[in-house]
Amino acid sequence: MTKELFKGSILFGPVPAVLVTTINREGKVNVFTVGWTGVACSHPPLVTIAVRKERLSYDNIRATGEFVINLTTREMVKMTDFCGCRSGRTVDKIKHFGMELEPGSNIVVPSLKKSPVALECKVRSVTELGSHDLFVAEIVGNKVEKSLIDQNGTIQLGKAGLLAYCHGEYFSLSRQPLGTFGYSVARKSVRQARHQKKFAPRKVKK
Numbered sequence: 001m002t003k004e005l006f007k008g009s010i011l012f013g014p015v016p017a018v019l020v021t022t023i024n025r026e027g028k029v030n031v032f033t034v035g036w037t038g039v040a041c042s043h044p045p046l047v048t049i050a051v052r053k054e055r056l057s058y059d060n061i062r063a064t065g066e067f068v069i070n071l072t073t074r075e076m077v078k079m080t081d082f083c084g085c086r087s088g089r090t091v092d093k094i095k096h097f098g099m100e101l102e103p104g105s106n107i108v109v110p111s112l113k114k115s116p117v118a119l120e121c122k123v124r125s126v127t128e129l130g131s132h133d134l135f136v137a138e139i140v141g142n143k144v145e146k147s148l149i150d151q152n153g154t155i156q157l158g159k160a161g162l163l164a165y166c167h168g169e170y171f172s173l174s175r176q177p178l179g180t181f182g183y184s185v186a187r188k189s190v191r192q193a194r195h196q197k198k199f200a201p202r203k204v205k206k
């Protein structure tokens with residue numbers, strides 16, 4: 001490949017475009033789109049979101065210390081774009097799309113029924129970086145759509161048609177994986193089985 005030089009900027013992708021639900025002190029729920037999100041640590045399970053101070057969602061997260069990361073699918077692409085272009089200060093985005101909410105299990109903030117996976121997060125730290133503040137948060141619980149869990153209890157996230165965002169464009173993941181973890185080095189599938197066992201989320205005992 002022959003490359004051209006550009007100034008330092010965020011030429012990074014694909015990233016997930018997720019819908020983050022928050023709640024204010026009066027109990028009003030808001031939702032906004034986040035592309036600057038990522039995994040920070042496996043144990044404890046920590047994720048990050050980078051949020052501008054002017055967002056309504058910023059105030060809500062600061063007030064409660066909680067938020068939910070709702071993964072998005074191809075069916076949710078329009079609401080994902082809209083929730084990233086309109087503020088809850090001027091429009092009730094939940095009402096606008098008639099979004100159904102599910103009450104939080106470990107936190108007060110509800111999740112979106114339409115989302116196949118909801119990560120319930122509690123803020124651990126906030127770092128001012130410049131345009132955005134970085135929230136590091138612990139995932140205190142996950143909700144997973146039943147139809148994505150196979151007979152062996154394995155979560156088939158690849159079947160959800162998850163959304164990705166890449167340099168201003170939305171894509172959905174193809175149903176056909178190009179490979180699976182460790183396939184390039186595996187002699188047998190033992191390695192993969194071990195990985196799956198190690199990282200499989202454990203169900204909550206009722």
Ligand SMILES: Cc1cc2nc3c(=O)[nH]c(=O)nc-3n(C[C@H](O)[C@H](O)[C@H](O)COP(=O)(O)O)c2cc1C
Nearest residue numbers: 032033034035036051052055056057084086087088
């Ligand atoms: C694809 C996409 C990704 C976005 N990612 C972020 C992000 O990572 N952080 C952020 O502060 N705003 C991000 N935004 C912008 C906010 O979602 C947008 O300003 C929203 O209207 C804020 O809503 P609120 O004021 O109701 O919180 C993104 C927008 C889009 C369309």
